[in-house]
Amino acid sequence: MPDIFSSLRQYAIIVDVSTKADGNMRLLDEPENDTAVWKNREVFLKRHGIARTQLVRPEMRHTGNVAVVGAQHSGERISNTDGLLTNEQGVFLMVTMADCLPVFLYDPEQHACGLIHAGWRGLDADIVTTGVVLMQRAFGTKPQDIRMVVGPGIGVDHYDVEDERAKVFQHYRGAVEKRNAKQYLNLSHVAHQQAERVGVRGEHIRIDSTCTACARDMYFSSRRDRPAPLQTQMALMGMPLST
């Protein structure tokens, strides 16, 4: 298995994506009382020495909104956002996904990180661009310093979309592939180009090519698993407190 985070391992940060073996990470109807899912999350977090109370998570409504958070948000869910940024140690960001992309951003100069939940709606709303621009504004980040990793998501081969949706991404190089009468969307191409357009260097961008729909034993997939209730993996990123 390729280590998608190898480009980030040299820095004192924690980054990971859970797998099916870690269990479902998607909360059900009463989020704070969903003990089974919180148990899964806590076991996963504990492996990294992180407590649930250190997590900050976005509501994830497929928006293009990104927020800056800190210790005062610990344990909270930030409404109407899909991406979070922090430059505080001991604050850990999480998103859940099962086909949408987790996008990890790290600035090793200003010691700031970001984690974005990016599906087609978020990308249509320029969420990766917004994340990079907000890192500049909030932390003085230079885009050329950013290391970006795009985690596992639905691969182009399994992501056929309607004409309307394809049209939205037509202007991204190679993002829409026509095969027979169908159109297929490559979400990671879109994320990559949004980052490059605002100054992230191509050589600092790593894309995990694992397709969640193909990797049946490893990941949940919204498309593949339908009509079963949606289960998800979680992505985690943050900077531990220095000792």
Ligand SMILES: [Zn+2]
């Ligand atoms: Zn696939």
